[in-house]
Amino acid sequence: MKNKHRLLAAAFIAACFLTAARVAAQEQDKAEPAATSEYSEKGADTCLGCHSVEPFFATKHARREDPRTPFAGLQCEACHGPGGQHAKGMAAGQLVPITIAFGPKSKQTAAQQNRPCLGCHERDARIGWKGSQHEEADLPCASCHQLHTARDRMLSAGGQAERCLTCHIRQRGDFYKATVHPVRYGTIRCSDCHNPHGSGVSGKLLVKSTLNQTCYTCHAEKRGPFLWEHAPVSEDCSLCHTPHGSVYPALLKKPPPLLCQQCHAPAGHPSVAYTPQGLPGGTPSGFLLAGACINCHSQVHGSNHPSGAKLMR
């Protein structure tokens, strides 16, 4: 039965792919005017005759005295491409699009929009942009970043959360759960843990080289190494914790004792079925209530105590 469902799902997906491919092959994108190499006569002064982008001039991109910035060179056309024909055409009452427009209404592909940005910014944390998840998803830089505002929203905690959670809907719900990482409150940012511009082959876009190293940035006390290690803790924090939000305390995937019983079943108390009989009103059980297993095995992240083999010291 499971294989049948899998086959049906695969067939459905394949059918969607084929249909979409057929539709796509039949349709044609509206032809764009070919790019030209004709620049405007007066640079930004040409553009500002029609376009008002005052806040932009408070940003780093507009500093003419800094030779690294667009305004030290081709000004608006450094990013938007040669605007000579656009300016002449518009002045003559003809609709001639700018070579590269940004934003959701742009006719250029993500790669075309991103190329001017990467010309300067493809370095350091953005070295791995090509082939990263967001690049693979054809995201233009301008779908997140705002260059014509005085402060790019992606540089503030609130702005980041608002933008990231527009697409990452599951995480938006996670941040309203009982225990969370406080992105909703603006006291940490998505980019404290994630590098949205691509890092790591594993696909989590983390700021450090591994998941655990990322967690240790704020939780260095759990790094160890400890005399008595708890193997899943050393391997991968996310085996027990869910990073964005949980119904259960301490961002756990499941409450103890069930979480612990997924991996511990020796003879004795770890293998017992703890049922509602152990609740107050029945026979209150220390194996079930308060911290459950953690009441005794409190050093669950590892112990450096010579007598901590059972993570109880």
Place this chain on the structure above:
Amino acid sequence: MSPANLHVLVSVALAAQAGAAFAQQSPGGTALPVDTSKWECKLCPYPKGSSGDVEVGAVNVDSDSFQFGRYTGLKKDTYLGLDANARSVQGASYLDLQASDLGLPYRSIDYEQGLSSMGKLNIRYAELPFLSSDSARTPFSGVGGSALHLPPTWVPGTTTQTMPGLNSSLQDVNIESGRKQFNFGLAAFPTREWQIGMNAQHETREGTKRIGGTFFLNAAQLIAPVDYTTDQLEAYASYAAPRWQVRFAYQGSKFTDGNTALRWDNPFAETLPGATFGQLGLPPSNQFHQLSASGGYDISDGTRATAMLALGRMGQDEAFLPATVNPTIAPVALPRSSLDGRVDTTRAELKLVSALSAQWRLNAAYSYDDRNNKTPQSTFNWVTTDLQLSPTPRTNLPYSFTRNLFKVSADYRVTPRDKATLGVDRDAQDRTFQEVSKTTENTAWAKYALQRGQFDVSLNYAHSRRDGTAYTPVPQISPPENPLLRKYNMADRDRDLVGVRAAATPWETVTIGLDYSQAKDNYNNSEVGLTYGREYTVGVDLSAQLTEGTSLHLYYSRQSVKSNQAGAQSFSNPPDWTANNTDTVQTAGIGLKHALIPETMDIGADLTSSRSVGDIRVSTALNEPGFPSIKSDLDSFKLWATYKVKTYLMVRASLWQERYSSQNWAIDGVGPSTIPNVLTLGETSPQYKVNVASVSLRYRF
């Protein structure tokens, strides 16, 4: 290929070439494609002198709740707050100051100074409170220190119900901590290609946290001190040429705990002599150092390779505590005085992206991640919970892990905006001292992304199968695990993932988004342990510009996480109990913004509602009922208004009410003496209704 398609492709190629030309030559380049000497920028509206805004105001919080203020520190109080943004530009030099929420418990100041075009300096200070619990009660004094004492008149009991002084000695105690972070960064740009810099952070975290202390089966929930200091440093140098970039970095982290141990008086009657107090170890101080190099190279216009290598070392060598503080047990000789713990980490990555043609792109990636635990092994005589010498010495198990991950995929662009991708991944993990020495997971996946005008849709599907070498009990683990157990991170597993995402703008003023994802795990060869998992999330978004001055945003999401596990109460017998766990979380929100007086007064309302339910049923042959649901309900409603008195002066006001209710059978009704053998903190599930009113005046200069 049709002429129209050819036209599109030619257009793409030309635009791409044009983009490359700007990128390589315009900002500070030596050979601009046009003479810009007459581009005077006369109309450029550069701000003169300093600009920014200052906002002063007051915030009133009308009631106390640690759950409400968990991450903000807000309690019942009236706060005076200050926000400021200021920027001053002089040529290529600039000052940029941002102060947020000064006067409130969570607050930060960021300062950046651009030093001509040659470098910049960053300073940041932030305080981050964490309020954990305001419903705890304990008979111990000395909370916040490294020794917890019972009252001098304390009479130990064999159970919590037979501790005569318990109720009279309980004191309310808050569990909370706070971080203070100071960051300093310096970057130099000696040439356009080079960047050299460093970032340092000094963080202190002080307060308290929960911990458990036990004497065999008699335990007490305790409050441990938190006095952590973490210093982190990154130093780097990077070079960027048009076709290649490299970055070299050092990263260091040093963690120091101001306390090494927590002692506490045993509230229970001694089951063995001498166990009148116990001692727990607190996190040992540790260090981490890493050198890394990363780089990217455009082999051709369509082919780019990136690589990264990071070599690190974790170390911990804090002096061991004694094996016991029980004076009736003879001192236990330790094989070493400290761990001399050392873990070498290696991370290497190689990625290749190659556009074989305008339609085809090949992506290949490999990563190697090694945690080589070189901590020496020793055999320790140990004392069971400060009660008695264990007859079975234990040898520490320094776990090592190696992961090799391969990914290959191919993209086919049906049109410049439509893409089909097929890929395969292979994830092989090696472990030491564990039941499965090697697991290998193979994944095949497909994705299709389509864009038609204002309509985007993407579909993806993946199937994975994970197999491992023989499941062999670890001889050093005592008592042995049930041989039918399969730990879920090493168990054989089939996984299916499906995702659909769509976004449409049917009218210029309306955007609709839909997201669905599902993951299903089957652990077909696990008799005891996790056997099944399934999770799905569905979300809908709608944004609409109802009128020129009125906008609306609606969203809803539902997440369901289900898992099944099995257990066996008798060693090596077939499973005789199961547990089913289903978590359901629904979140809905609506936001409305309206320009009541255009350009002068805006009003708005935001309502968010979230319902989380965790249902658990543990079933044996007796067919027991399920546990009561673990719930949390949150309703947050905010009304706000802004009024522009002058172009430079604005008044803001808001009223915010948040209501929260929760229930958790693990703590509700569990007082300090409810469990005979566990003296708990008697916490309760948080409930609150908090009103927050704020008013502020913003001056723009």
